[in-house]
Amino acid sequence: MxxxxxxxxxxxxxxxxxxxxxxxxxxxxxxxxxxxxxxxxxxxxxxxxxxxxxxxxxxxxxxxxxxxxxxxxxxxxxxxxxxxxxxxYPGADVLRGTMTIAEVLSASAIDRVTVLGAAGRPAPEARLTTREHVRPQWQDGQLVLTAMPAVGGTLVPFEVPDPTPCCADH
Missing domain, CATH: 3.30.70 (Alpha-Beta Plaits)
Known part of the structure; x- marks a missing residue:
């Protein structure tokens, strides 16, 4: 398209x-x-x-x-x-709460999910806690969400909703 x-x-x-x-x-x-x-x-x-x-x-x-x-x-x-x-992007507004990877992929325009430090893709039943802040990035024509492991065996998007500015404690 x-x-x-x-x-x-x-x-x-x-x-x-x-x-x-x-x-x-x-x-x-x-x-x-x-x-x-x-x-x-x-x-x-x-x-x-x-x-x-x-x-x-x-x-x-x-x-x-x-x-x-x-x-x-x-x-x-x-x-x-x-x-x-x-x-x-299509589906961005429904990525709320905790969802399986399969739900994320079927409900949105995201083409795939990768996990930092992991070989291969996460299982479709793996759970992603969205934090209502899901920012995938275009890679080779695909919309790819990078996630990272979190507490309780879940995943979270790599980008945090409210990052601490550099040198905030100085």
Whole structure:
């Protein structure tokens, strides 16, 4: 399936602000079901986080591009890289509480789950405690959630919902 994407550079410096921007844009633009909203890290002389919105219809992408530009956003066609971190994706809103890996895969656009330090994939009956913060990443055209072992034999997404900022205790 072909996707049409636009990237928005709002000069953001952190993922939390980028997540918020994606949710705000999705609500303001009343985006259709099936939208993918991702964050992308841009390195270089001006490090920042940009966001992309990918939809199935070219006319919807053109409308999104036009409306975002009219709001004063810096907008470009396409995505800046193929490894975006997905915030908005089909099924993201139902990944709540503790679910089996099989439930996660069947309820969402996530294609597979990997576990840090483990060979192979987790068993379909393995339990994942979502913490209501599931951020898979694109890898070779698949949406992949990286998880890690947790207390009680469960798994949790590798990315924590409220990370401690670097040097917070200094």
């Amino acid at each position: 072909t996707r049409y994407a636009v990237t928005v550079d709002a000069g953001l410096r952190d993922l939390r602000a980028a997540d918020h921007l994606l949710r705000t844009l999705a609500a303001e633009l009343a985006l259709p079901q099936g939208v993918f909203g991702c964050t992308h890290l841009v390195r270089g002389e001006r490090p920042r986080v940009v966001v992309s919105l990918a939809v199935e219809e070219e006319t919807v992408a053109a409308d999104v591009r036009e409306r975002l530009a009219a709001q004063g956003h810096e907008v470009a066609d396409g995505v800046p890289d193929p490894v975006g971190r997905a915030v908005l």
